[in-house]
Amino acid sequence: xxxxxxxxxxxxxxxxxxxxxxxxxxxxxxxxxxxxxxxxxxxxxxxxxxxxxxxxxxxxxxxxxxxxxxxxxxxxxxxxxxxxxxxxxxxxxxxxxxxxxxxxxxxxxxxxxxxxxxxxxxxxxxxxxxxxxxxxxxxxxxxxxxxxxxxxxxxxxxxxxxxxxxxxxxxxxxxxxxxxxxxxxxxxxxxxxxxxxxxxxxxxxxxxxxxxxxxxxxxxxxxxxxxxxxxxxxxxxxxxxxxxxxxxxxxxxxxxxxxxxxxxxxxxxx
Ligand SMILES: NC(=O)c1ccc[n+]([C@@H]2O[C@H](COP(=O)([O-])OP(=O)(O)OC[C@H]3O[C@@H](n4cnc5c(N)ncnc54)[C@H](OP(=O)(O)O)[C@@H]3O)[C@@H](O)[C@H]2O)c1
Numbered sequence: 001x002x003x004x005x006x007x008x009x010x011x012x013x014x015x016x017x018x019x020x021x022x023x024x025x026x027x028x029x030x031x032x033x034x035x036x037x038x039x040x041x042x043x044x045x046x047x048x049x050x051x052x053x054x055x056x057x058x059x060x061x062x063x064x065x066x067x068x069x070x071x072x073x074x075x076x077x078x079x080x081x082x083x084x085x086x087x088x089x090x091x092x093x094x095x096x097x098x099x100x101x102x103x104x105x106x107x108x109x110x111x112x113x114x115x116x117x118x119x120x121x122x123x124x125x126x127x128x129x130x131x132x133x134x135x136x137x138x139x140x141x142x143x144x145x146x147x148x149x150x151x152x153x154x155x156x157x158x159x160x161x162x163x164x165x166x167x168x169x170x171x172x173x174x175x176x177x178x179x180x181x182x183x184x185x186x187x188x189x190x191x192x193x194x195x196x197x198x199x200x201x202x203x204x205x206x207x208x209x210x211x212x213x214x215x216x217x218x219x220x221x222x223x224x225x226x227x228x229x230x231x232x233x234x235x236x237x238x239x240x241x242x243x244x245x246x247x248x249x250x251x252x253x254x255x256x257x258x259x260x261x262x263x264x265x266x267x268x269x270x
Pocket of ligand 1: 177203
């Protein structure tokens with residue numbers, strides 16, 4: 001069965017609109033470096049959702065010649081700006097900057113993407129997966145989840161790593177696979193929930209899933225001018241129990257959870 005991420009996101013945004021009182025004033029600053037097509041799409045989705053909620057989103061666009069010093073000064077300024085409650089540096093950042101250093105730039109109380117090691121916020125992509133899984137099993141969600149074997153494929157900075165960090169806090173049966181994993185098919189068949197976070201075609205194939213598998217597609221790659229998940233959704237969708245499509249799967253829920261974090265940040269400054 002196809003999971004309707006857009007519908008889940010709409011429900012979250014409707015609840016946020018109710019939560020947003022005139023006293024809660026939020027503003028999001030997004031720093032976008034370079035011309036990566038996917039990053040532009042993600043930033044546009046954030047602007048669109050901000051408009052829907054009446055939350056201003058300011059985008060600071062730079063080309064890849066921006067120096068790390070200039071970027072640091074900009075982030076420092078935004079960190080001190082009381083009008084701004086959330087800051088994002090859109091990943092991937094095409095600069096020679098180590099992830100550890102990048103993750104520390106934004107103040108932990110404004111880091112709505114949850115990259116700072118002491119961020120007050122869980123990463124929206126991990127929260128999005130939790131919301132999607134809750135939509136499958138709303139009753140006793142955590143008890144149900146504790147009995148599921150979860151496989152995260154990928155340990156990258158923006159997807160696999162933050163998702164694994166979030167779910168490992170919940171003491172779940174978690175398995176992580178990566179480019180050096182030799183028995184991926186066996187692992188996939190042994191797990192109930194598969195979360196591919198790679199960004200390449202055919203990572204999970206038809207013969208790697210069970211009829212009751214839950215497939216949550218995070219990784220994306222472009223194909224014929226469209227974004228596609230790490231599996232052939234037309235082929236695999238008929239076989240598994242549940243799967244998220246692209247578009248309309250994890251993406252919209254991710255953006256909705258980002259704004260949930262932003263509203264939390266704004267309400268903490270009251
Ligand atoms: N849908 C959303 O809302 C959302 C949010 C965030 C990210 N994303 C997408 O998620 C994807 C991953 O992002 P990222 O920043 O985490 O990427 P990344 O840093 O490039 O990490 C990719 C991971 O995939 C692993 N990998 C590569 N080839 C593999 C293979 N054949 N089998 C198994 N694992 C393999 C790599 O293993 P090694 O560690 O061994 O190199 C690495 O851990 C991207 O497509 C990104 O656009 C989507």
